[in-house]
Amino acid sequence: MESDEVGLLENLVEEHPGYAKFIDDILMLTSSYLPPFIYINDTTNPRITSSVLDSVFGRLSQPQDWEYPPVRYARVNAVACFTARLFYDSVLNTLAGWKVRWQEGCENWPGDGQRWNDSIDSFLHGLKALHDSTGSSSHTVHKGKEKAPVQDQKPVMVIVIEKAERLKENLPELIIPLTRLAEMSQVNISTIFLSAVRWEDIKPSLGASPDPYYIDIEPHNKQDTIERLVSAFHSASFSQLSFNGINNIYHPALLPLYEHYAAMIYSICAVYTHDPYELQYIAAARWPGFVKPVLDEHRQAQGLARGDQSEEDQELIAIELAPPSEDQRMWLTRYFTPSITAALEALHPRSISAGEWALKNMPEPNLLSLEVVPRPLDRTKLGQKDNSMEHLPRMSKFILLAAFLASTNPAKTDVKMFGRGAGERKRRRRNGSPRKGAGRGGVAKVGFCSWLMEVPLLNSFSLYKKVPQRLSGPAPFPLDRLIAILGALLEENDVEMRPPAPDYVFPGEYTEMEIGRVQVYAAIGELTSMRTLYRTTPPEKLDGPPMFKCGIPFEAAQALARELKVPLNDLMWDPV
Known part of the structure; x- marks a missing residue:
């Protein structure tokens, strides 16, 4: 590749970070053979991909001494062109570089009263007339190490249809002709569909359309953004x-x-x-x-x-x-x-x-x-009276308490701190030593989450007595553990505040219903936006539950516990 082509690629990549492979593919196709039908699928940022195509074909439409053939380029939006006539006029005017002016009667190309927007037939004739009216070009192409001028090279026409999925709703009769535009018009033209949906979702039935040349745009990573x-x-x-x-x-x-x-x-x-x-x-x-x-x-x-x-x-x-x-x-x-x-x-x-x-x-x-x-x-003063947590809903305050306990207590202590035995409440430890008489094979059961289901009790937790967790900072915890601790807190400390619910007769049934509501997850998202909860896993990570960390200090948690009448020290593995 000559220096001009290298400079073109470098400039385009510098303008559009993250699109180096896509730009290289488009330039390679244009220099060799541009397929008559291309389908570009971008599920995340189709607007940016549209601007990249504008930059690439806008540069190629300018006369330069490089290996790429001359290009006539038009981009139309399937939302704006909601009728066939609007689509035909927009494409022909843009390809011809024709400006519609009010002073000249808003005439379309070619301005002599001739119309190319009556039907798909007249549109094809308009493309042919536009192709024939284009003068010969003194463009140059590469042959080995030499440049040979081509005096009668006609430009390649490129039509990009943005939001192509809207064609299925507005102009379904145009999908098949547009995919076969080069074949029907007998001119060198390429139709590019740009959409956020897959081709299979808008593909006409009975195989009337040819298979396109597929290009998938990968989502941006952090560095590219x-x-x-x-x-x-x-x-x-x-x-x-x-x-x-x-x-x-x-x-x-x-x-x-x-x-x-x-x-x-x-x-x-x-x-x-x-x-x-x-x-x-x-x-x-x-x-x-x-x-x-x-x-x-x-x-x-x-x-x-x-x-x-x-x-x-x-x-x-x-x-x-x-x-x-x-x-x-x-x-x-x-x-x-x-x-x-x-x-x-x-x-x-x-x-x-x-x-x-x-x-x-x-x-x-x-x-x-x-x-x-x-x-x-000042996030360190959230426990004081005049803070943003004063007006939080009651459920959000319980969520913050559950998050504080999940970040402070070791995960293996959840059953001992929140679990229930055979119908009787287990007494929580206060001084860091295990309860006497607890065997190694004992099993505790509780509802709400698999975190608290059938976990064997341990004889000793001396590993966690070295450095108190509240002094080493909040530890991350998964979402399901937060929901489990929230259920335990609600079951033990919120029963008296609940409205009568005669439909729920089994123990824990009302709590199970409450923690499964959408409003609980919405409250978690709101607390994350307030920076009282911190999400430690990226949103695009799909394997495993999302991880969080508590963002409030002990003083704030203590103030919430006093307001909700929750014995916070009894629920901490290393109490203050």
């Missing part, structure tokens, strides 16, 4: 964008800080969305406020440097903008992390625009120079 967010910084830096009078928010010197910022945005928001467009929207809303303390400090330093100089020398003083120190970067991350979640909740459903949200959430001036910096939300 972060690189795409960072690539948006380069575009904004080139455009020298400002916000509300704040200049240099996309200064090239701030690129290292933005890379850490993009990683922070992904780590917080990826639990809810992986769409790079959504993440970029949230990042653009929070970035002006995130970088404002750095710019304020730079402006202060520049003012102090100029204050010691004469008026003639002040204009010559210019301190270069530099990224903040590591300590300042970590402080900015801690300070603005809660606001990222707030931005996600407001911007993802588009309750407010990004610009309006950014204006309402701008930090105070000179934030880094304050002696006592205010904290937006």
Whole structure:
């Protein structure tokens, strides 16, 4: 491959991180033989794939000295083109580069009153006329190491149909002709369907359509998504964008800080969305406020440097903008992390625009120079009276208590702390020593979850007496263990608060119903968004239950236990 082709591939890959293989496949097909029917399936980000196709075929439509043939490219949306005439006119006008103008009567191509939108027959004749009207090209192709000019090479026509699955609802009669467009029109044309569903879901029956050339787009990984967010910084830096009078928010010197910022945005928001467009929207809303303390400090330093100089020398003083120190970067991350979640909740459903949200959430001036910096939300004080847990529902408070016990107690102690014997309550230990008389072969049974079913009691747990778990930090636990402990807490401490339920006659039946409700899992998701629970496994991991860690300290758990009248110390393996 010559240097021009290598440069084209490198530029396209740099513009679209994560699409290197896809771009290489499209360029290879275009340079050799572009199949008449291609089906591209992207289940996660079809909008980005559409922009990649625009970039590839947009570059190839420009006359250059490379091995690729000339291209005429049109992209239409099956949602916007909901009638056959709209589809025909959109394709022909875009392929011909024709602009529909109100001053000229909104005439379609070719502008002489001739119509190509009456039927599929006239559309095929329009494609043929457009192909014949295209002049000869002085394009060049490669033959070995030499370039041979081709004077009469006709361009390849490419039609990309975005959201192709909507053709089955709006224009089902066009699916078969579009898949056989090259055969029926007898011109060099390729039809590309881009969809989030499989071809088998929209494929016409009776085998009337040929099998397409399949291209599957793999989902973005974490690094590709972060690189795409960072690539948006380069575009904004080139455009020298400002916000509300704040200049240099996309200064090239701030690129290292933005890379850490993009990683922070992904780590917080990826639990809810992986769409790079959504993440970029949230990042653009929070970035002006995130970088404002750095710019304020730079402006202060520049003012102090100029204050010691004469008026003639002040204009010559210019301190270069530099990224903040590591300590300042970590402080900015801690300070603005809660606001990222707030931005996600407001911007993802588009309750407010990004610009309006950014204006309402701008930090105070000179934030880094304050002696006592205010904290937006101190998670270590959640146990105090004035905290965000005061207004939580009762079930959410029980979930937090269960999460605290799951993160504090060893998993093997659950049966001893929460289990029941043959109808009688087992007394919990308080001092770390096992109950006397408990044999090695004893079995405890309890409902709610397999975590507490038929687990043999152990004689000694001296392994866990070395370092108390509450001092070594919260330990991760699976979701089913959390649900099991929640059921045990509800059964022992919430019976008196329940409404009458005569339909449930068996012990534990009401609790089993309560912990299986959807609202319990919705409450767990809400607590995760509040950062009182932390999910330690990525959402895309399918093997095994999701893992969590408790995010509240002992003081907060103790306050919740007092409010719910739960004997917290009796339920801890190493009580305080």
